[in-house]
Amino acid sequence: MVMFKAAFVREWRLLARQKADWLNPLMFFVIVLTLFPLGIGAKPNLLAEIAPGIIWIAALLSVLLGAERLFKEDFRQGTLEQLVAADEPLFAYVLAKITSSWCSTALPLLFISPLIALLLGLNAAAWQAIVLSLLLGTPLLNLLAALGAALTLSADKGGILLALLILPLYIPLLIFASAAVDNATLGLDYSAQLAVLAAMLCLAAALVPLAVLKALRLNVG
Amino acid sequence: MFKWLDPYAKPETLYRICGLWFPWLMTLAVLTLLLGTVWGLGFTPADYQQGDSYRIIHIHVPAAIWSMGAYSSMAIAAFIALVWQIKVAQWAVGAIAPIGAVYTLIALLTGMAWGKPMWGTWWVWDARLTSELILLFLYLGVIALSGAFADRQMGAKASALLAVVGVVNLPIIHFSVEWWNTLHQGATITKFAKPSIDPSMLWPLLLSILGFALLLAALTCLRLRTAILLNEQHRPWVRALAQQSDQKGNVPQTNAGRTV
């Protein structure tokens, strides 16, 4: 716990000093969202129909964008190999990394979600569904992104490879999250989709940190 | 419990065993596949609904079954490699992945060729085809990751870990795609319903399934042999083998003039 707090505080200090790390993905998200109406046409009905998919694909890409740097700096500075050698603090470190990356990439998305709903012409019910699905789904995004970052840590071509590995794993999330928002725009009940999202989140929260740990040990060794 | 398996984990032993098995497996695979194909193409009646186009089933279904089978065997090898730190298992992951990817590609192509006369378009977002497509992405990820590291051993370990992660995800992906499919395209599924299989059609299908399995085993043996040589090239036994092949005259002796 002491270690978790220390690592978390360290992450926050770094984020405060490198604002681009969390501002850029956010700006990317907003820009991608504005591109869709420009490319497809801004008919309100059409927009509302495709909004769930667009929002989730943009969220997914913006999380991926920030994922590569997650462990890179600590790997280059040697912090990571010292943590692996010390073994015990590693798990808390990984948890702190994932939590802080969620706070820095997904929380801002939640805050600007009313704006998104306005841009895409969604009603209040749909906005609520977006918030709920983002709340349950984005931790999953961050968990899997951390796994991809850990796996490709010492690889030669990290960035694009990371996307290649992780995007297929996002498919279930994309399906259920956009289905939830879809149902909300139609005024249907979407608690079942949220329950599936919650179940997937629980499974991932239990297993992914272990896989990240293994991947980090492997890349350092 | 698994102590009796230990000698087989020794690369040199495994290399010889694979060399011993490969010709038999390959011959059997080719014979079974040919028999299954000829039987399935020419000696079974046509389907009353789909006509002769149904004959694609004799490669589509075996390829689809063993594309999943190859992924599971790859994941089992990967699990063994990660838990018991057995190197040959880790190399087996890299040996199986391309075979599985090719099987998946075959399942996709034949599925498309079957879909065109049935659905009228080459591609339909059908649950099975979509799952196969995602499976192909997973295979490509494993292959790409294993080649992305300067250190080959690290690449092998990382791709083993990815294979295990993938196999946990595979059922989730499969069911979510199926659910998504019922949501969006409920109508197409009934068209593609399982034909009630007549025994006369079943036997060649089973033969083809067996043939694809044998081919998977044979090619795994072949590729594993290459992987063992590549990764054990610093060992005396591989050096001796290389020297033998050298003396057979495959390679010109370039160093004769220089050592003087």
Next chain:
Amino acid sequence: MAVFLVTTSLLSAFALSCVRQDRVLFDAVDVTLAAGELLHISGKNGAGKSSLLRILAGLAMPDEGEVLWCGEPLSHRQPHSDFAQSLCFIGHLSGVQPQLTALENLEFWQAAFQLKQADPYAVLATLGLAGLEDIPCQMLSAGQQRRVSLARLWLTQAKLWILDEPFTALDQSAIKLLQQQFKQHLEQGGAIILTTHQAMEQQFPQSRTLELVYRW
């Protein structure tokens, strides 16, 4: 004989071999290290010094052979927390996060590596970093950053230190300081494994040298 070796030595390794990029770096290397001893690993560039250190630190697996800590083999199948807690590993990368200040770096290490709760200002002052405690480390020179990284050695409670080129970028006074710290650690029953191009034998009577021969 083997039993005798195992019981007296802190860390020992038998028949280690390491293969990197299909090249055998070393083969059949034995290492024994008792409490109060310093092991100096020397060899040409590319001889595998760093790889040996990483194997001894439990970061990498040897291709053959075994590392024993207090007679217990370090296996990668089980976590070896006892060994990890008695180890202080500083590789040729310093582990200093350049955006953070020396104090912030130390604070993180204190939690991560269970260092002594001492006054960080005093430690940094001993290392000649007085007045530089709260500016980001990227403003410091390479030698000063190295000192920040080595400050951990004044605070650690670990018995075994494994250091990869600890003297690089340090000036004479810092080297002297570090060597004094080494002596104190050895006298208290600690053990050190390091690689360096400095001659260690004169100052450290208990030191042994392990020469790794560069091989094709």
Next chain:
Amino acid sequence: MPEFYFESLSAFWQMGGYALFVWLSFGSTYGLLFGLWWYSQRSQNRILQDLAKKQSREQRVRAQQQQEEEANESKT
């Protein structure tokens, strides 16, 4: 013993009007499988040759090093 289903060989090739799809699938399948086998077999055949080449390269480097060492010794 199953009998040949088609009336004539040309009917067999026509596959009841589905010739394109059936032969396309079977052709691409066997093409891909053959390609995979060929590729794997070729890399298996080549690897020992490559290793032999690498060994002779190593030998040359070693001989060179020895020569240099001897030259240095004779100088001093």
